[in-house]
Amino acid sequence: MTTEGLLATCWTTAGDAEPGSGDERSPLGLRERAEAAGAAGFTGFGLLYPDLVEAERTYGLAGIRSLFEDNGLRHVELEFITDWWNGVSRDTAADAVRRHLLTAAEALGARHIKVGPDVEDRPWELDVWAEEFAALAAQADEAGARLGVEFLPWSNLKTVHDGLRLVEAAGHPAGGLIIDVWHTERAGTAPAELAKVPGSRIVGVELDDADAVVLGTLFEDTVRRRRLCGEGSFDLPGIITALRTAGWSGPWGVEILSDTHRALPVREATQKAYRTAAALL
Template sequence: MTTQDLLATCWTTAGDAAPGRHDERSPLTLRERAEAAGAAGFKGFGLLYADLVEAEREYGLSGIRSLFADNGLVHVELELLTDWWADGPRRAASDAVRLDLLRAAEALGARDIKIGPDVEDKPWDLEAWAREFATLAAQADDVGARLGIEFLPWSNIKTLHDGLRLVEAAGHPAGGLIIDVWHTERAHTPPAELADVPLSRIVGVELNDADSQVVGTLFEDTVRRRRLCGEGTFDLPGLVTALRRAGWTGPWGVEILSDAHRALPVRDAAEAAFRSAASVLG
């Protein structure tokens, strides 16, 4: 792997699909998406659970693996597990998704499984969460993957430092953070602080850009108004330099979520995402 390998995260090639919709599935086939990502130059691909279910029905897991291989996509990321800390019916539903993600991760040789925090931002117990996280990290490790939690400024794990507190408390070497620069910037974390994150705790990195002003809620802004790398106000050179200083060599995820991006033909969307991110990486 070179230091320039780029991974198209799940929304970057999803077409007219977005987080928070009643049906989050991409209207595109996995073949269309994988071919667009590979043609653009991406070496990795992210797949949302809802799309994984559809793709497995259409191609089988071995077919998905072949599709990725045929298009040069060697870094596979699966997402998104939520309610892994819950109990009752929500936990039962989450556990069913967990088993599917673990099974698919093993079959596809996935590099990581991405999980989310509590977006309702309810009171939470660090010790209990760390225990659940460690169990999940061990399960990911058993299938050859790593476990990454993405901190979100509107959730119970709002910042880089909140995320580090959780993964350090959990203590499992397979567990760490997904660092999306949108979330570090919107949480007002200075780019230089990323240089101090232990490399062992960085599972994935996601690049994107945005305007200086948030429009609507943070969730609305992140889903509807992200910009291509270099087209917003983020200090992406500073962020990339800090992450490289921490030891990160990739793959670099590219996560573009916007009304404008969703409206593009998938090949144009993938090409624009790749070209702009590659330019920032130099």
């Protein structure tokens, strides 16, 4: 059991839904998911934008906040903003998502909003990206939240070092990194390197595990074959120690993505995700 708190990221409670599918919405209602997370012991909850839209139709933002509070979920994570590096264009769908998530973050008292890199790995300019990231971080700060960029080993921000280079260049104190240990392990980043990350630049951490060998593409492997914490090849005790050395004290996100996990009833899936992560902390 940990006193630092565990946050169930969006996919951990989403049931039969996955990234990259035509419709990423969870087939489960938010109440069922929040109750499962709270009952398992989680004190935080992640919500994907399409699921936020559905839940807002049912409960309104005030109702969502009450639902989280009723289930002891005090740490709220919202995702995912993409295409932020092209600046604000008032008539684009991407900007509508951006503005909606900022509004929701303020209403829900969210601790942070996640943003993504360019998954097509196209050429990019640090100065341009840093300026746009700083502007978005300032907007998140105004909403009472932080902004975390999640680096991905198949994107233009492949490693923790790439992500840190961006957030340091941006310079805004509300901006930082989401460190998913799946991505650091697949990028070959040693725990000792994680210990050197400035604690002020860590916005969130996500725990999970995986087999030593990648099957298929990195994206296929991360979506279909993640393992519960402690059931794969990662040196999670070493990684956790390194992140604590860097200054991270939680809440620790738990992001389990796999065909096996999606097939389980949400209460069972959520309980397993909590129990295996808490055992390491």
